[in-house]
Amino acid sequence: MTTHVPADHVLLKRVYLPACPEDGVRILVDRLWPRGVSKARAALAFWNKDVPPTTGLRQWFGHDPARWEEFCRRYRAELKANPEAVEALRALARQGRVTLVFGARDEVHNEAVILREVLLGR
Amino acid sequence: MATPLNAAPSHDLLAAKLTPADDRILLNHWLPPQEGIVPRIRLGKRWISVLWALPLGFAALILAIALAQGLLEFPSVKAFVARYPGIAQAAPSVDSGFPWWLRAQHFLNMFFMMFIIRAGIQILADHPRLYWKRDCTPGTDWFRFQRPVPTGRVWTAKDDSVTLPKWLGIPGLRHTIGLARWWHFSVNLLWTLNGIAFYALIFSTGQWLRLVPITWEVFPNALSTAIQYASLNFPVDHSWTRYNALQQLSYFITVFVAAPVSIATGLLQSPAISNRIGWTGRVLNRQVARSIHFISFSWFVLFILAHGIMVFVTSLRENTNHMFAGVESKSWAGLLPFLLAMGVVAAAWAVASPVTIRHARLVQHTGKFMVGWIKGLAEWWDPRSQLSEKDISPYLWPNGTMPHSAEFDALVADGFKHYRLRVGGLVETPREFSLADLRAMPKQEQVTTHFCIQGWSGVAKWGGVPMRHILDLVKPAADARYAVFYSLADGGDGGRYYDVHKMHNMRHQLTILAYEMNGGPVSVLHGAPLRLRCENELGFKMVKWIAAIEFVHDFADLGAGEGGYNEDHEFYGYRMPI
Numbered sequence: 001m002t003t004h005v006p007a008d009h010v011l012l013k014r015v016y017l018p019a020c021p022e023d024g025v026r027i028l029v030d031r032l033w034p035r036g037v038s039k040a041r042a043a044l045a046f047w048n049k050d051v052p053p054t055t056g057l058r059q060w061f062g063h064d065p066a067r068w069e070e071f072c073r074r075y076r077a078e079l080k081a082n083p084e085a086v087e088a089l090r091a092l093a094r095q096g097r098v099t100l101v102f103g104a105r106d107e108v109h110n111e112a113v114i115l116r117e118v119l120l121g122r
Numbered sequence: 123m124a125t126p127l128n129a130a131p132s133h134d135l136l137a138a139k140l141t142p143a144d145d146r147i148l149l150n151h152w153l154p155p156q157e158g159i160v161p162r163i164r165l166g167k168r169w170i171s172v173l174w175a176l177p178l179g180f181a182a183l184i185l186a187i188a189l190a191q192g193l194l195e196f197p198s199v200k201a202f203v204a205r206y207p208g209i210a211q212a213a214p215s216v217d218s219g220f221p222w223w224l225r226a227q228h229f230l231n232m233f234f235m236m237f238i239i240r241a242g243i244q245i246l247a248d249h250p251r252l253y254w255k256r257d258c259t260p261g262t263d264w265f266r267f268q269r270p271v272p273t274g275r276v277w278t279a280k281d282d283s284v285t286l287p288k289w290l291g292i293p294g295l296r297h298t299i300g301l302a303r304w305w306h307f308s309v310n311l312l313w314t315l316n317g318i319a320f321y322a323l324i325f326s327t328g329q330w331l332r333l334v335p336i337t338w339e340v341f342p343n344a345l346s347t348a349i350q351y352a353s354l355n356f357p358v359d360h361s362w363t364r365y366n367a368l369q370q371l372s373y374f375i376t377v378f379v380a381a382p383v384s385i386a387t388g389l390l391q392s393p394a395i396s397n398r399i400g401w402t403g404r405v406l407n408r409q410v411a412r413s414i415h416f417i418s419f420s421w422f423v424l425f426i427l428a429h430g431i432m433v434f435v436t437s438l439r440e441n442t443n444h445m446f447a448g449v450e451s452k453s454w455a456g457l458l459p460f461l462l463a464m465g466v467v468a469a470a471w472a473v474a475s476p477v478t479i480r481h482a483r484l485v486q487h488t489g490k491f492m493v494g495w496i497k498g499l500a501e502w503w504d505p506r507s508q509l510s511e512k513d514i515s516p517y518l519w520p521n522g523t524m525p526h527s528a529e530f531d532a533l534v535a536d537g538f539k540h541y542r543l544r545v546g547g548l549v550e551t552p553r554e555f556s557l558a559d560l561r562a563m564p565k566q567e568q569v570t571t572h573f574c575i576q577g578w579s580g581v582a583k584w585g586g587v588p589m590r591h592i593l594d595l596v597k598p599a600a601d602a603r604y605a606v607f608y609s610l611a612d613g614g615d616g617g618r619y620y621d622v623h624k625m626h627n628m629r630h631q632l633t634i635l636a637y638e639m640n641g642g643p644v645s646v647l648h649g650a651p652l653r654l655r656c657e658n659e660l661g662f663k664m665v666k667w668i669a670a671i672e673f674v675h676d677f678a679d680l681g682a683g684e685g686g687y688n689e690d691h692e693f694y695g696y697r698m699p700i
Binding site: 116 | 141149150151152154155156157523526527612613614615616617
């Protein structure tokens with residue numbers, strides 16, 4: 001049986017954008033609760049605290065695009081060392097659409113982007 | 123549920139697996155950014171950073187100044203400069219000034235070049251390497267702004283693309299070649315029309331005498347001008363009526379050499395053109411054309427820098443009076459129009475990338491309107507160019523998203539024994555073919571170049587069934603205008619990969635369903651069990667891992683309606699012979 005996750009099963013969205021039914025299962029993948037958002041507005045299925053970058057890595061990165069490529073390498077290594085958490089997310093995404101929700105303003109240099117790549121096996 | 127009688131015929135089952143696509147670029151679902159490196163040039167085995175040009179250029183400048191000033195101490199050099207002051211005595215003077223049409227065309231040229239150059243750099247960044255040989259084997263590049271190709275893993279051409287700053291490329295994001303090509307080609311068309319009008323007008327008015335040297339004295343005068351500039355004692359300026367020899371030569375090269383060379387080498391990179399024109403396309407292969415195109419681009423950039431600097435250091439006021447007001451005076455008449463023109467260019471520069479990201483579909487449709495008809499015309503040529511077996515590339519870049527499904531794994535496991543190609547839609551006799559059925563049909567072999575949209579190419583020998591034979595078997599109806607190829611693989615954003623071809627592409631001599639590559643079965647990486655070869659099109663249109671072929675009247679109801687997966691998701695055009 002293939003372990004592949006279809007690419008349209010994993011979407012990304014900023015937590016500040018309104019939730020919609022097409023989001024499927026909404027999962028917050030930040031370590032800290034995003035500022036100024038109520039629990040109701042975030043409309044999460046759950047908050048996954050097993051997969052975000054460690055506090056040390058997050059603080060070192062500080063959303064500095066110059067540190068992006070090194071951040072990618074380190075975060076991928078962290079995820080590799082934590083296969084159960086990644087596999088649990090993959091299992092969910094195989095069944096249907098999930099949306100990884102994050103707070104960061106930079107939509108491109110952002111840990112959720114890497115997490116999506118890892119889930120899709122890229 | 124009952125089907126209404128007038129409903130369109132139901133599609134192949136796979137049509138249900140096609141997905142819609144967004145009309146703008148969703149930043150966080152696009153390819154994650156990846157920085158390139160400072161451009162390098164290979165000399166032998168060593169890679170030299172182009173940044174060395176800065177200190178070396180500076181040192182050369184200082185040396186040139188010292189040398190020129192030293193030379194001018196010699197009486198013989200003084201006599202030479204006196205004899206050849208910079209403008210050839212025999213060069214005619216143009217007394218009609220700078221007419222309005224010339225000034226307008228000069229501005230339009232500058233405006234168009236801003237888009238052409240930026241979109242061109244974006245296209246280059248999709249495969250940030252240049253080669254002289256058509257096979258693009260890693261390590262044979264002579265120029266790159268990407269790291270060496272990693273070994274020990276599959277590294278696709280898409281992986282190799284790099285991000286550009288948004289102010290430099292249009293739109294700057296990684297692998298946005300689809301959109302950059304619409305900008306590049308559409309504005310190229312306008313630029314070419316402007317250029318044709320310019321040629322016609324200068325040769326019918328006598329303005330051409332400014333640009334075209336008509337005496338050999340231009341060369342000693344150019345040398346004299348160079349010595350005078352380098353000594354920092356600028357030659358006397360009479361540019362209202364006659365350019366100095368160095369100026370004339372550089373303008374001549376730009377207008378009458380670099381521009382036609384860029385157009386020709388641009389077109390030579392197209393599969394339909396390169397495969398149509400015989401030995402010219404084989405000698406000036408795609409990588410030679412791409413490298414010369416880049417060298418010509420470098421000339422343009424250096425020219426624009428030098429020209430811009432010279433305008434400023436040799437009296438900005440008089441120069442702008444000439445070119446932006448058409449007057450010869452010490453007034454300020456030209457400065458305001460000049461600043462306005464630069465403002466327009468700057469504003470267009472600032473909005474080009476954000477607008478392209480936000481309104482990607484609009485850019486695609488506008489580009490299709492501007493140049494789609496040219497691509498449509500080029501599809502009618504039947505490409506015949508073939509190479510010999512010794513040209514087969516040792517390496518062919520892998521690309522695309524591999525099939526990931528239990529269905530495909532099962533097909534691979536039994537050596538595609540249970541594979542069936544479905545052919546249906548608007549045909550008299552829908553059929554299913556096993557691989558054995560296809561192998562029993564007439565076989566055609568061809569050694570051809572694969573032209574990827576990203577810029578790389580490679581040669582392989584393909585063997586398979588001519589598509590025209592399949593057409594004879596299933597007999598498409600008169601109203602079948604397109605063939606839809608469905609893949610066994612999904613595209614990069616999810617949803618099934620598919621692509622649409624016009625019917626006449628299916629009847630070209632070299633259009634085959636290939637099950638062999640270089641004498642053996644096609645590998646899974648390159649499209650097993652069956653892939654399309656249609657040698658007048660770019661690579662992405664030659665669907666790999668074909669599951670079904672459907673003949674249709676229209677493709678607007680498939681996927682996002684653009685005529686293919688990359689057309690829907692990456693804003694490519696569905697006619698891509700250029």
